[in-house]
Amino acid sequence: MRLCSVAVADFRNIRSIIIEPGHHFNLLYGLNGQGKTNLLEAIYLLGSPRSFRTSRLPELVKHGERQAQIQGTVESGGIENVLRLVIEPAGRKVEIDGKAVHKASELHGKLNAVVFSPDDTGMVRTGPESRRRYLDRAVYMGDIGYLHCWHSYQRILKQRNHLLKNADKTGLDIWTEKLAESGAEVIERRLGFVAVLDGKLQKYYATISGDSETSRLSYQPDGVGSRDKGAIRDELMELFNRHQRSDERYGTTTAGPHRDDLTFILDERPLKAFGSQGQQKSFVLALKMAEMDNLNETFGEAPLLLLDDMSSELDARRNHNLMEFLTTRKIQVFITTTERSPALLATAPHCAVFHVEGGNLTFEGS
Numbered sequence: 061m062r063l064c065s066v067a068v069a070d071f072r073n074i075r076s077i078i079i080e081p082g083h084h085f086n087l088l089y090g091l092n093g094q095g096k097t098n099l100l101e102a103i104y105l106l107g108s109p110r111s112f113r114t115s116r117l118p119e120l121v122k123h124g125e126r127q128a129q130i131q132g133t134v135e136s137g138g139i140e141n142v143l144r145l146v147i148e149p150a151g152r153k154v155e156i157d158g159k160a161v162h163k164a165s166e167l168h169g170k171l172n173a174v175v176f177s178p179d180d181t182g183m184v185r186t187g188p189e190s191r192r193r194y195l196d197r198a199v200y201m202g203d204i205g206y207l208h209c210w211h212s213y214q215r216i217l218k219q220r221n222h223l224l225k226n227a228d229k230t231g232l233d234i235w236t237e238k239l240a241e242s243g244a245e246v247i248e249r250r251l252g253f254v255a256v257l258d259g260k261l262q263k264y265y266a267t268i269s270g271d272s273e274t275s276r277l278s279y280q281p282d283g284v285g286s287r288d289k290g291a292i293r294d295e296l297m298e299l300f301n302r303h304q305r306s307d308e309r310y311g312t313t314t315a316g317p318h319r320d321d322l323t324f325i326l327d328e329r330p331l332k333a334f335g336s337q338g339q340q341k342s343f344v345l346a347l348k349m350a351e352m353d354n355l356n357e358t359f360g361e362a363p364l365l366l367l368d369d370m371s372s373e374l375d376a377r378r379n380h381n382l383m384e385f386l387t388t389r390k391i392q393v394f395i396t397t398t399e400r401s402p403a404l405l406a407t408a409p410h411c412a413v414f415h416v417e418g419g420n421l422t423f424e425g426s
């Protein structure tokens with residue numbers, strides 16, 4: 061996939077930018093707070109129902125303006141599509157080739173992008189919520205049915221929690237059964253995705269770090285040991301029944317896939333507790349590369365790669381390993397850094413260079 065052109069207006073600190081990115085490498089450099097991540101975010105939003113930074117739409121619209129607009133021409137499989145997004149504090153509107161689109165699923169796969177940002181490396185050290193959010197987003201990217209089953213799980217969960225708070229608990233059993241049914245689907249899809257990613261992780265970890273530690277990814281849903289949907293449902297029923305008394309006491313569903321965690325393991329030890337910062341960064345980047353590989357296989361085309369704040373994320377050796385790997389692939393890459401790094405440009409052939417300042421963009425050649 062390739063972004064041929066993109067126009068951004070009144071988005072965060074960007075007044076108006078039109079850019080024709082290079083086919084392969086693009087460097088966006090500029091001082092802190094100038095709008096580099098904002099531009100990556102705008103590109104990402106063209107193909108995704110949610111930003112990688114926030115779920116609050118009002119933040120995206122430039123202060124003092126009514127709406128933000130993002131338009132991009134995307135080439136995929138020899139076909140060009142024009143994607144247009146209008147963001148208002150109350151909602152977003154999407155058009156594909158001039159026609160309004162009402163379901164998020166219609167945008168699915170039109171512009172795939174994988175982001176690697178400082179927030180991503182942060183997810184290793186925080187609680188399970190950010191890893192779960194990463195997992196859900198990543199599963200959805202390659203699996204269009206996932207969004208629907210995830211939403212339906214959330215809806216049923218809300219209903220069950222509502223009943224748990226009520227004095228009258230009539231119907232609780234039915235909602236518990238529905239939750240187990242829907243939860244089993246969520247878990248089955250997550251397990252399938254994690255197995256694929258886990259199978260690819262080691263290769264990319266070795267490529268990026270140049271080290272030989274073994275890297276693994278593990279998703280062990282609470283109370284579930286089976287892989288088959290019917291059996292998972294039965295195990296979830298048992299889990300919910302076991303927790304029913306505490307659920308009633310707390311007025312909320314205290315166990316289930318909405319509480320699960322994704323575990324990162326390096327040399328058979330939890331990365332969170334024992335990994336150095338560099339190892340944690342390499343691990344997450346390897347995870348992202350595995351995700352790209354998976355999207356490539358699913359869609360028959362490589363997604364865009366958005367590398368935010370690359371200089372602060374990786375040391376010179378890892379940077380070099382990554383760039384060397386990327387030069388051999390047909391991937392459109394957007395890299396942001398604070399400096400026009402000569403080392404980086406030396407490894408990135410025909411890199412298009414853009415300077416970002418105060419929400420404006422200047423093309424400096426390629």
Ligand code: ATP
Pocket residue numbers: 071072073074090091092093094095096097098099118119120121122123369398
């Ligand atoms: P860094 O190198 O520090 O990561 P950056 O170039 O990536 O910097 P961005 O995060 O892209 O910086 O842009 C941050 C700027 O955008 C800040 O100055 C912030 O005040 C501004 N900004 C964010 N949201 C809005 C908005 N809705 N309206 C106007 N300006 C905004």
Ligand code: MG
Pocket residue numbers: 096097098368369
């Ligand atoms: Mg930034």
